Amino acid sequence: MKVRIGTRGSMLALAQSEWVKNQIESRYPHVQVELLKIKTKGDRILDSPLSRIGGKGLFVKEIEDALLNGRIDMAVHSMKDMPAILPEGLIIGAVPEREDIRDAFVSDMYDGIHELPEGALIGTSSLRRRAQILHMRPDIQVVPLRGNVDTRLRKLREGEFHAIVLASAGLRRLGREEVIKGYIPEGEILPAIGQGALAIETREDDRQIMDLIEFLDHTPTRIEVESEREFLRALEGGCQVPIGGVCRYQGSEVKIMGMVAELDGSKIIRDEIVCTPDRARESGKELAERLLLSGAGEILERIYGSERGMIQ
Numbered sequence: 647m648k649v650r651i652g653t654r655g656s657m658l659a660l661a662q663s664e665w666v667k668n669q670i671e672s673r674y675p676h677v678q679v680e681l682l683k684i685k686t687k688g689d690r691i692l693d694s695p696l697s698r699i700g701g702k703g704l705f706v707k708e709i710e711d712a713l714l715n716g717r718i719d720m721a722v723h724s725m726k727d728m729p730a731i732l733p734e735g736l737i738i739g740a741v742p743e744r745e746d747i748r749d750a751f752v753s754d755m756y757d758g759i760h761e762l763p764e765g766a767l768i769g770t771s772s773l774r775r776r777a778q779i780l781h782m783r784p785d786i787q788v789v790p791l792r793g794n795v796d797t798r799l800r801k802l803r804e805g806e807f808h809a810i811v812l813a814s815a816g817l818r819r820l821g822r823e824e825v826i827k828g829y830i831p832e833g834e835i836l837p838a839i840g841q842g843a844l845a846i847e848t849r850e851d852d853r854q855i856m857d858l859i860e861f862l863d864h865t866p867t868r869i870e871v872e873s874e875r876e877f878l879r880a881l882e883g884g885c886q887v888p889i890g891g892v893c894r895y896q897g898s899e900v901k902i903m904g905m906v907a908e909l910d911g912s913k914i915i916r917d918e919i920v921c922t923p924d925r926a927r928e929s930g931k932e933l934a935e936r937l938l939l940s941g942a943g944e945i946l947e948r949i950y951g952s953e954r955g956m957i958q
Contacts, residue, residue, distance in 0.1 A: 725840030780911030836890030
């Protein structure tokens with residue numbers, strides 16, 4: 647049996663897809679898995695901040711097209727890149743166990759955001775991080791930073807920035823934990839929706855592939871991710887707006903935290919809900935509604951303008 651996995655061509659995307667490939671081949675020796683690299687819009691446009699490119703599914707649409715037309719049998723994505731609403735006919739067939747959720751502070755000179763000098767340059771590609779960093783430190787400059795992990799680390803070494811912020815999950819999956827100076831607590835910077843988790847996307851009617859990857863599905867992670875994605879869906883948000891949220895599965899209960907911020911960090915609306923795991927998904931929606939009533943709706947209206955609901 648031959649199975650084709652669609653993936654982006656970055657080192658991180660390939661590492662993630664290779665892990666899924668190895669898991670499947672180890673469990674099913676009769677299955678041969680092939681990786682097919684697909685370039686997405688987000689990969690092609692490297693000279694603009696992600697927030698200016700716009701559009702739905704910057705890092706997934708072309709891969710989803712290949713899945714829908716049968717060129718590939720499944721796709722491996724970073725969950726945080728997934729739009730809140732999937733194309734008709736596609737589903738997230740499996741959610742493997744999550745890596746570290748937190749953002750990582752990386753610097754050759756400083757130990758954390760609070761140690762940076764006034765006017766320091768900190769690089770990140772994320773409006774979510776930018777808003778929360780500026781909320782803590784309005785006296786420093788947050789500069790857009792694109793490129794793969796090695797490119798970003800090289801720019802830091804060459805002195806373009808005093809520090810950069812990256813997802814710790816990506817660094818850990820690439821075996822680059824040694825560059826992490828410190829993990830940023832969720833009380834300071836809430837992660838992106840789905841951060842640290844993988845999404846294995848399949849066709850809804852492909853029972854054979856669904857059965858093949860069922861063993862990779864990790865129930866606590868799926869509960870967390872579905873809650874976070876319901877939060878995002880209720881806000882009509884996407885990965886290129888200053889929305890952060892995380893659900894933590896803690897034994898007999900889950901804790902859901904979410905925030906919406908002004909782009910300049912001048913205002914952050916944040917709240918949390920603790921509930922039982924069976925209510926995690928609906929509580930994600932409830933948390934979004936609470937934020938909207940607290941003023942998040944006005945912030946999002948200003949960001950989306952006339953295109954609210956189109957940027958996903």
